Amino acid sequence: MQFLTLNETNKLLSILLRNEYLQVAESSTRLALLENCNIECSSIDLKKDQKFFIPDLYRFLSKNKVKDGDIEELALIIFLKHILSMNFIFGFADFEEDFITRVIQKWEIQKNSKLIEDRDQIRTSLNRNRALYSASHTSQDNIKLDSGIITDFDLKDIVVQLNKKVNYQGAFAFSVGGNAILLEQYIIKRVKQEICFLTKKQTDYYDIQIYKNSILSSKEIEQKFINKYKIEVLSDLFDCQANTNVLAIIWNHDIPLKQIQPIAEAFWNEISDSLSSILIRQRRCFILIWVNAKHKSLRGFPKLKAPEKFVLSELEAWFYGHFKEKGIEEKQIEDYLTRLKMHDGHLVATYREMDQMIHEISGRLYAL
Known part of the structure; x- marks a missing residue:
């Protein structure tokens, strides 16, 4: 069944074609990959060049179903879920991983609609x-x-948590985890809105993205902010001429909780201490949010918890x-x-x- 548009299909093929792991995979590796997905495709030539193999594979996966437990599932979805679960091998970029995730979600939305009507x-x-x-x-x-x-709908628990913790001046930190799309487009948007309302001030927004191959200590987190915003130290975000608060968001995409937990605690202890006098003197707020895409919230920080269901x-x-x-x-x-x-x-x-x-x-x- 064709459920993707032509543009979406081309984008997915482009991601798969430029993947380095798939580019160098030999026929035996390709066979093992498909067998791990319980996909039998004897009609496909596994020895073909990458630029021919991937389109052939896509056409096959888009038209056939395989057993997934007690139910039949589209082979393409089984394949995409598998390579995402093995991303430590495939090494998809964050935007590529997000797009593949959205492809899977689009299929699941379409499939679930059948439970209600034809x-x-x-x-x-x-x-x-x-x-x-x-x-x-x-x-x-x-x-x-x-x-x-x-953005204005629901999220009552998050609003209550922000109301309880955020004051008119000082440093405040929170943690939130979950689906990256939902976090970025819904929850974080609402958080920004609520903080402006609570503090009655304009809020300047800064963010960084962190990955396991680039962050080994709390100092490297601060350096990310320094490099991105062309400042010398993090406290430079508080321009003495401005009367705004600062909201900083750290997006953790793939660092395991066990590894990021001590780094996050050390960073927060260092930065909250160094900013305390500035915040009191200028009567301003610094709000830090740790966002763990695809992970649970960090321990030791107030959690911004989304509802399990609407x-x-x-x-x-x-x-x-x-x-x-x-x-x-x-x-x-x-x-x-x-x-x-x-x-x-x-x-x-x-x-x-x-x-x-x-x-x-x-x-x-x-x-x-």
Whole structure:
């Protein structure tokens, strides 16, 4: 089944074609890789040159299913999940890993929709409703919704935690872990918004990305900030002429918790001590957030915990009110709410559905 657009297919093929491990893999290595995925593909020539082998493999994986436990799964998804789990061998860049993850999520969203209705019936119904909506809502052509509708929804526990800990001056640190897409596009956006509201000041935002091959000590974390923002010491972020707070976010992509925990503690102890006098004298805040993409939160730091699932009744009420306020007709609203409920409150899948709906209503293209 073809579930990716042509552009998405080309991007995925490009990632696989330029992967160094796959480039040098011999036929025996290719065979072992596919056997580890329980994929039998005798129709593919494993000795072909990389530029021919990968497209042939993609076509085969996109059209065939394999057993995954008690269920059948698309071979392509089994393959992509396997190579992500072995990324210490394949060495995908962060943006490549994120794209492959989104491909898997797109398939899972599409697959899960079958549990509610036949896929073709849903597609026909949605296309018909969108056509009717487009033809009969000329007065709604100027409807504009932004992602703030999503960002403002829920996350009550995170808001409470920030309210309890963040004051008008001083240094404060938090930790959060989970899915990278959800963290970046939903949770961190809300955190930025809440901190501005709590401190009643403009907040300057700084961030760095850290990886296991580049960080061995707390000093190297500080050096990352220094190099990126062209400063001499971290305290230079507090320009004496400005009356703003500072929010610093450290994105840990692949450093194991056991390794990053002592480094994080040492960095926080050093930096909070060195900044304390500046913060008191200038009556400003420094907020540090450790983001562990794909990992749990760090110990010893207040946790910003996202809900395990969205509560469907709250989700429906929230979007119904906003859609009604924008003048969207009742039938169209019900169609949107049905799409939201299809994912049973699953955080990532529901978030992506919300984001896609906002793009559709605002007349913008939605990208994977």
